[in-house]
Amino acid sequence: MAKDDNGAEDVTAADSPGAQLATSAASTAVVTRDALANPGFPPHRPRITDLEHKEERKAERTVYTLFYVSIVGSVFAIAAYMAFPIVAEDPGSVRLNNLFIGLGLSLALLAIGIGAVHWGKALMSDHEGVDERHPVRGTEPVRARAVEIFQQANEESGFGRRTLIRNSLIGALVVFPLPAVVLFRGLGPMDQDPVALLNETMWKKGVRLTMDPSGTPIKAADVTLGSSFHVIPEGLSEMGHGRLEEKAKAAVLLIRMDPDDLIETEDRKSWSYDGIVAYSKICTHVGCPVALYEQHTHHLLCPCHQSQFDVENHCKVIFGPAKRALPQLPIAVDAEGYLIAQSDFTEPVGPSFWERA
Amino acid sequence: MTTIITRESAEDQGVGVKKAGGFTASAANYIDERTSISGAVKELGRKIFPDHWSFLLGEVALYSFVIILLSGSFLTFFFQASMAEVVYNGSYAPLKGIPMSAAMSSTMDISFDVRGGLLMRQVHHWAALLFVAAIGLHMLRIYFTGAFRKPRELNWVIGFILFILAMAEGFTGYSLPDDLLSGNGLRIIDGLIKGIPVVGTWVSFLLFGGEFPGTDIVGRLYSLHILLLPAIIVALIAMHLLFVVVHKHTQYPAAGHTNQNVVGYPVLPVYAAKAGGFFFIVFGVVMLIASLFTINPIWNYGPYDPSPVSAGTQPDWYIGFADGAMRLIPTGWEFVWLNHTYSLNILVVLIVVGLFIVTVMVYPFIEAWITGDKREHHVLDRPRNAPTRTAIGAAGVTFYASLWAAASSDIMATHFHLTMEGVIHTLQATTLLGPFLAFFIAKRVCLALQKKDREIVLHGYESGRIVRLPGGEFVEVHQPVDEYERWKLVSYSDFKPLMLRPNAQGKIGPAEKVRAGLSRWFFEDRITPVTQAELNQAHGDHPAEITDK
Numbered sequence: 051m052a053k054d055d056n057g058a059e060d061v062t063a064a065d066s067p068g069a070q071l072a073t074s075a076a077s078t079a080v081v082t083r084d085a086l087a088n089p090g091f092p093p094h095r096p097r098i099t100d101l102e103h104k105e106e107r108k109a110e111r112t113v114y115t116l117f118y119v120s121i122v123g124s125v126f127a128i129a130a131y132m133a134f135p136i137v138a139e140d141p142g143s144v145r146l147n148n149l150f151i152g153l154g155l156s157l158a159l160l161a162i163g164i165g166a167v168h169w170g171k172a173l174m175s176d177h178e179g180v181d182e183r184h185p186v187r188g189t190e191p192v193r194a195r196a197v198e199i200f201q202q203a204n205e206e207s208g209f210g211r212r213t214l215i216r217n218s219l220i221g222a223l224v225v226f227p228l229p230a231v232v233l234f235r236g237l238g239p240m241d242q243d244p245v246a247l248l249n250e251t252m253w254k255k256g257v258r259l260t261m262d263p264s265g266t267p268i269k270a271a272d273v274t275l276g277s278s279f280h281v282i283p284e285g286l287s288e289m290g291h292g293r294l295e296e297k298a299k300a301a302v303l304l305i306r307m308d309p310d311d312l313i314e315t316e317d318r319k320s321w322s323y324d325g326i327v328a329y330s331k332i333c334t335h336v337g338c339p340v341a342l343y344e345q346h347t348h349h350l351l352c353p354c355h356q357s358q359f360d361v362e363n364h365c366k367v368i369f370g371p372a373k374r375a376l377p378q379l380p381i382a383v384d385a386e387g388y389l390i391a392q393s394d395f396t397e398p399v400g401p402s403f404w405e406r407a
Numbered sequence: 408m409t410t411i412i413t414r415e416s417a418e419d420q421g422v423g424v425k426k427a428g429g430f431t432a433s434a435a436n437y438i439d440e441r442t443s444i445s446g447a448v449k450e451l452g453r454k455i456f457p458d459h460w461s462f463l464l465g466e467v468a469l470y471s472f473v474i475i476l477l478s479g480s481f482l483t484f485f486f487q488a489s490m491a492e493v494v495y496n497g498s499y500a501p502l503k504g505i506p507m508s509a510a511m512s513s514t515m516d517i518s519f520d521v522r523g524g525l526l527m528r529q530v531h532h533w534a535a536l537l538f539v540a541a542i543g544l545h546m547l548r549i550y551f552t553g554a555f556r557k558p559r560e561l562n563w564v565i566g567f568i569l570f571i572l573a574m575a576e577g578f579t580g581y582s583l584p585d586d587l588l589s590g591n592g593l594r595i596i597d598g599l600i601k602g603i604p605v606v607g608t609w610v611s612f613l614l615f616g617g618e619f620p621g622t623d624i625v626g627r628l629y630s631l632h633i634l635l636l637p638a639i640i641v642a643l644i645a646m647h648l649l650f651v652v653v654h655k656h657t658q659y660p661a662a663g664h665t666n667q668n669v670v671g672y673p674v675l676p677v678y679a680a681k682a683g684g685f686f687f688i689v690f691g692v693v694m695l696i697a698s699l700f701t702i703n704p705i706w707n708y709g710p711y712d713p714s715p716v717s718a719g720t721q722p723d724w725y726i727g728f729a730d731g732a733m734r735l736i737p738t739g740w741e742f743v744w745l746n747h748t749y750s751l752n753i754l755v756v757l758i759v760v761g762l763f764i765v766t767v768m769v770y771p772f773i774e775a776w777i778t779g780d781k782r783e784h785h786v787l788d789r790p791r792n793a794p795t796r797t798a799i800g801a802a803g804v805t806f807y808a809s810l811w812a813a814a815s816s817d818i819m820a821t822h823f824h825l826t827m828e829g830v831i832h833t834l835q836a837t838t839l840l841g842p843f844l845a846f847f848i849a850k851r852v853c854l855a856l857q858k859k860d861r862e863i864v865l866h867g868y869e870s871g872r873i874v875r876l877p878g879g880e881f882v883e884v885h886q887p888v889d890e891y892e893r894w895k896l897v898s899y900s901d902f903k904p905l906m907l908r909p910n911a912q913g914k915i916g917p918a919e920k921v922r923a924g925l926s927r928w929f930f931e932d933r934i935t936p937v938t939q940a941e942l943n944q945a946h947g948d949h950p951a952e953i954t955d956k
Binding site (some may be wrong): 079080082084085086087088089090091092097104131135137138139140141144147148149150151152153156157158160161162163164165166167168169170171172174175176178179180181182183185186234235237238239240244245247248262263280282290294296297298299301324331332333335336337338339341344351353354355357358359367368369370371372373374400402403404405406407 | 522529619627655668671672680681684712739747780906940
């Protein structure tokens with residue numbers, strides 16, 4: 051008990067409940083003996099509605115009129131629900147339905163609100179009240195009793211004394227949620243290797259480049275100079291299950307440039323066809339589609355975080371938070387003149403991940 | 408017998424003020440005998456709440472949340488949180504026959520086939536935007552007036568968690584319709600998660616139930632959005648308000664206001680009328696906005712597809728600062744080491760934004776440590792009277808605003824005909840340097856305002872009237888402030904920095920040195936409040952004839 055008393059006194063010294071609310075208390079505040087005194091409350095100023103009966107009547111009329119207006123608004127909203135039906139394939143009817151139900155409800159709500167506030171401000175007593183504050187901490191006897199209760203509980207249970215019981219209980223309580231954590235393993239697929247999946251796409255040798263979203267194969271001869279195509283692999287548009295997952299990796303941008311403008315490294319010279327190049331459309335930053343092609347600069351722009359890629363130069367990053375160039379899809383032309391892939395991408399597409407090397 | 412006792416007890420508690428046996432009296436008596444509610448009415452019915460417009464910001468947040476619950480409940484009756492593919496066959500002609508998820512299709516039906524459905528969707532979305540905005544402004548009010556000081560530090564933390572949860576609610580809700588724009592938002596989240604070392608790839612697969620986008624995410628976000636997060640928010644709001652009752656509300660410095668009292672209007676009737684009415688006003692304004700202005704027109708975006716995207720994509724406003732931070736990272740912050748990829752372009756964003764928001768959360772404890780102030784504070788600081796705190800706040804706001812602006816870098820570039828690079832480089836500079844500049848300016852402005860206050864207390868307002876004294880001298884007439892107005896200007900404490908004191912072993916540890924240094928920095932350049940002696944002296948300087956009479 052003596053220990054507790056000391057503890058309490060320490061707290062009291064720093065934070066004495068009696069004086070703590072006073073401005074002159076401890077810590078680093080400078081106590082000015084010469085400070086100006088609080089003048090107390092200014093005299094109460096009556097409102098116009100207190101002074102003039104006519105104004106009071108007027109305020110009363112305003113308040114009940116507003117409440118009646120609110121009823122009108124609610125009824126109007128119900129009427130609008132019936133009077134402005136939604137007509138199939140007519141977006142204008144949706145707009146009217148939205149507008150008039152909304153206006154009716156707005157009127158109903160605002161009139162209640164403004165009426166109630168006006169009532170409170172103009173008619174209800176405007177004499178301010180004063181509540182006393184007390185220190186937030188409990189009073190000393192209450193705190194002492196609380197300590198006593200904990201001590202009693204400790205003695206009666208032996209929580210502090212029977213350490214084996216206590217520690218084993220703590221251990222059990224720590225371990226028991228773990229199975230729940232393990233259960234959440236089921237959120238992810240059991241039979242998939244994420245790294246393997248991220249490393250491959252639908253593209254493989256001989257797969258035709260087709261238009262997104264129609265799936266029409268593209269002839270090299272149809273790709274005019276300066277044009278760009280949004281491309282998906284042949285067969286993707288007919289896929290049912292897993293279509294979006296494949297598309298999120300396999301989407302490609304096809305661009306035809308003047309071969310003289312292309313600066314190609316030796317090992318990739320065979321990856322393009324007569325100035326036609328194909329690059330992954332999935333940004334190497336966080337995976338947005340790099341869909342904006344600036345024809346005259348040959349730059350690709352990701353609209354999400356403004357990474358820019360230079361198509362002339364193997365889609366290297368020239369600005370923005372991305373680090374890696376867009377992966378290039380090696381392409382060729384088959385016997386019928388259609389563009390085909392030579393292989394899958396030679397590196398994982400899309401955002402970086404830990405296991406990517 | 409029983410009846411008699413009942414009547415007596417009703418009269419004892421003052422419930423049956425009307426004639427005994429009246430309906431209100433009997434009903435009140437019936438309820439009280441089963442709930443003891445008269446005790447609550449006695450404790451809370453005349454509880455005093457101070458009045459100030461800035462105290463309404465928290466109310467706006469609370470009321471927006473109620474609006475969100477009401478409109479959201481309506482939406483759940485129509486929305487299908489499923490990514491099963493369906494072919495859209497609703498009223499909106501341009502998307503007819505297009506395959507999309509059931510989530511998108513049902514959201515389209517809410518918008519185009521349910522009368523009032525679009526209205527409720529827009530009420531829900533506008534109220535959500537307002538919810539986060541009101542919490543943010545409420546936090547700024549709390550911060551700049553020092554309302555987070557003892558005993559309210561824990562309530563600040565609860566409020567901060569609510570702010571984070573509100574953003575989480577916003578983001579999960581935004582993603583539910585499975586439209587093109589929200590799908591791109593999820594794609595960014597996927598990319599962010601994949602950039603986390605060691606666990607990123609697996610966390611992404613667990614979240615999406617396999618490869619992005621999968622067919623699970625909408626259902627999972629739905630559980631979070633309508634069950635888990637709202638339950639936590641409701642519990643925390645209850646705690647938040649309970650603490651307001653326990654602490655009693657703070658008040659601004661004014662004549663008659665002290666640290667030991669709280670001055671304002673009683674709950675019944677004035678506060679109930681004003682606050683209750685204000686709920687309807689907030690609801691009405693949200694309703695009006697929702698009936699006049701479109702928000703999130705998913706029919707223009709179409710269903711999610713990983714390939715198309717439109718220019719000028721932007722998240723909802725409250726995610727902007729995080730999105731902007733990602734745009735400000737310079738090119739090339741990523742490297743491979745020991746066969747693993749380190750995505751600094753993502754990690755730095757997560758760490759910096761994380762540190763920033765954690766600093767906001769623990770600020771009350773940092774300031775209490777620096778100032779060594781252990782008193783309870785119930786009278787608010789005018790921001791100028793805590794110059795260093797206000798300056799820190801200004802720096803934080805500038806930092807946040809720079810990140811936020813960066814989320815619109817492309818829009819700024821196209822609208823003002825600037826280069827994308829120029830906008831980004833400028834915002835990189837304002838993010839790094841702006842806070843220092845804002846700190847300096849805000850602190851100087853605070854000190855200048857404090858000096859102005861002193862000037863007004865000592866010499867009165869400049870009235871603009873010039874008079875010529877008998878001796879030929881021209882002076883401007885100064886109008887003295889009355890004592891009530893004066894009290895607002897002088898009622899603040901002057902603080903001295905903490906002194907370095909050796910501990911029991913006679914040693915001064917490094918932590919104490921840091922603390923004393925920070926305390927010096929926090930309290931340097933103080934303007935002390937006017938004292939009585941100074942006031943007397945000043946009045947001696949001014950003969951009666953030059954005060955306006």
